[in-house]
Amino acid sequence: DADVTQTPRNRITKTGKRIMLECSQTKGHDRMYWYRQDPGLGLRLIYYSFDVKDINKGEISDGYSVSRQAQAKFSLSLESAIPNQTALYFCATRGRGTGELFFGEGSRLTVL
Amino acid sequence: QKEVEQDPGPLSVPEGAIVSLNCTYSNSAFQYFMWYRQYSRKGPELLMYTYSSGNKEDGRFTAQVDKSSKYISLFIRDSQPSDSATYLCAMSAASGGYQKVTFGTGTKLQVIP
Numbered sequence: 001d002a003d004v005t006q007t008p009r010n011r012i013t014k015t016g017k018r019i020m021l022e023c024s025q026t027k028g029h030d031r032m033y034w035y036r037q038d039p040g041l042g043l044r045l046i047y048y049s050f051d052v053k054d055i056n057k058g059e060i061s062d063g064y065s066v067s068r069q070a071q072a073k074f075s076l077s078l079e080s081a082i083p084n085q086t087a088l089y090f091c092a093t094r095g096r097g098t099g100e101l102f103f104g105e106g107s108r109l110t111v112l
Numbered sequence: 113q114k115e116v117e118q119d120p121g122p123l124s125v126p127e128g129a130i131v132s133l134n135c136t137y138s139n140s141a142f143q144y145f146m147w148y149r150q151y152s153r154k155g156p157e158l159l160m161y162t163y164s165s166g167n168k169e170d171g172r173f174t175a176q177v178d179k180s181s182k183y184i185s186l187f188i189r190d191s192q193p194s195d196s197a198t199y200l201c202a203m204s205a206a207s208g209g210y211q212k213v214t215f216g217t218g219t220k221l222q223v224i225p
Contacts (some may be wrong), residue, residue: 004155026193040120042155042200042217090155099144099204103155 003027006104014112019078021107023091031094033101034058034081035088043090049074056088081111087103115139118201118216127225135216138182142203144211145177147186148199150151150218152198159199160186191223 013019023032034046044056047066055066063085065077078085088108092101092111118135118224122127124138133147144163148156160181168175184203188195198218204211 040217042116042118043215046211092155097148098214099161100158101156101213103157105155106153 002103004023004091004102005095006089006107008035008107009105010108012110012112013081015082017081018110019081019112021076021089021091021109023074023076023104025072025091025093026104027093027095029072029093029095029102032068032097033090033092033094034064034076035090035103036060036076037106038087045069045073046076046089070076078109078111081109083111085109086111113138116201116203116216117213120217122210122220124222124224125191127191127223129191129194129223130169131191131195131221131223133186133199133201133219133221134202135184135203135205136182137184137203139203139205140182141179141205142161142201142214144200145175145184146204146213147173147175148200148215150154150200152197156200165176175199191221191225196222 007022015040030051033048037043049055049068052068067075088106091104116137134149147160149159165177165179172189178186198220200218201216204213
């Protein structure tokens with residue numbers, strides 16, 4: 001099983017719908033991140049969390065919200081999806097004192 | 113101007129060639145430099161991790177950092193078809209308890225058998 005698991009892997013939805021992307025990890029890391037990846041723009045940070053009670057906005061948090069339900073679970077919500085939120089979304093974890101990010105396999109979201 | 117610039121490619125080379133992938137950056141505070149490899153439909157995985165200037169070698173891979181020129185490179189020797197992937201450079205500066213990681217846009221590499 002993957003250390004960082006994202007669900008769903010693919011989702012097609014319509015403008016205005018609420019969408020939740022879920023992430024769970026078995027690495028025991030306290031730091032979790034949500035990124036989106038767009039062609040030509042690379043990986044951009046949406047939100048990050050150092051522990052259950054610590055949530056922080058990243059570069060592009062507008063239109064997104066997150067919930068850290070437990071140390072191992074971090075979900076990303078789009079309250080009212082819009083077409084320019086069509087992208088590949090990655091969850092990542094990082095242990096304390098290291099720079100290495102461990103990524104999930106991604107959730108491809110298409111908003112029509 | 114982006115903080116990190118990376119040629120998107122695609123770069124196509126024959127099997128066995130030496131591959132050179134590069135990034136330039138503008139933020140002189142960056143101290144930690146990374147290369148991630150991303151296969152199609154997969155998440156990025158860390159390939160090389162270096163601190164400050166110098167070289168680091170791991171098997172067929174060599175990472176090089178020149179902080180004076182704000183330039184980093186990844187060399188792949190004896191390239192294999194299995195090296196076909198997108199390579200992302202990434203860098204960060206120590207910043208309290210959180211090291212913001214800035215990624216390049218990635219270079220797509222294809223190694224032709």
